């Protein structure tokens with residue numbers, strides 16, 4: 047009977063051709079390079095149904111993190127230092143309808159997972175509506191949120207009802223005075239936000255802690271016990287030179303390797319290789335005695351950290367950022383003024399084709415845009 051299903055063009059073909067247009071080497075090793083794509087050799091196959099998007103290194107990129115505001119109600123030492131005003135002076139940010147349009151384009155290209163971040167996304171007044179509408183877009187499989195938790199308690203149930211599935215909450219210390227020293231704000235509403243997230247029944251609630259020697263290293267065990275008691279995965283994150291290089295000195299950098307060694311002096315780390323727990327880069331271990339599930343994000347020290355990268359970012363002012371640790375950005379603002387989505391699609395493909403193999407944090411990266419604008 048021939049083909050039962052309708053055939054669609056493999057969308058990744060276009061990405062591969064874009065690679066050639068840019069004079070890069072094709073990830074599919076079809077041997078072509080240079081400005082003139084020869085679609086006959088590059089057009090690998092016709093396949094039924096949706097196709098994952100690949101970058102030039104063969105990584106499947108299906109995860110978009112969206113910064114919905116560059117505003118934040120905390121001033122974390124490593125993210126939004128005192129000298130940085132933090133507000134987008136022009137007040138420019140994308141409307142919900144622009145964001146929904148971008149998400150539709152992204153899903154048409156194979157993106158499936160989305161994370162709302164910022165700045166502090168819960169400062170955006172129309173966030174519940176945005177999530178509700180996003181959740182209805184065909185192809186959107188999962189929407190997650192990264193938040194500092196300060197404003198989460200009164201919103202958790204509505205967010206869950208709107209279709210939000212997972213929540214990551216930043217928690218760098220359990221000691222209230224230290225928490226205030228790191229973030230500039232009180233701990234209490236964050237703990238209430240964590241409790242509300244548990245009660246709202248999200249599929250997953252994770253805690254994120256940025257490691258800083260001489261600042262919060264003594265908080266690691268209390269945080270492990272807290273996460274075990276609440277049965278929440280805890281992720282320990284190496285400090286990256288994102289907003290400022292000043293925060294990252296040999297004195298205050300604490301590697302995940304050193305923290306693992308310290309944990310092993312008191313407990314046993316049992317690898318959980320299958321615990322991807324969402325779409326992030328953490329490597330998970332179960333602590334035999336405490337029962338905690340701890341993920342380690344060693345962006346600075348883990349070689350091959352970027353090999354499994356699956357994401358791109360959309361900044362608060364409408365730029366696609368293929369890599370957190372690389373300054374290249376592609377503005378979608380002009381394309382959003384066009385009535386059709388053609389330009390938006392090709393800018394996405396361009397972003398995919400130019401996504402670098404790895405971040406530059408270990409080498410030449412000099413902070414430019416603050417993390418709040420890029421989106422954590």
Ligand code: SAM
Nearest residue numbers: 125164165166192193194216254285286288422
């Ligand atoms: N306000 C939200 C929050 O607190 O999760 C979302 C944005 S915040 C920028 C996202 C994540 O980025 C947080 O977990 C934060 O700790 C992390 N982050 C910010 N700056 C960082 C840095 N220099 N190094 C490592 N992680 C950082």
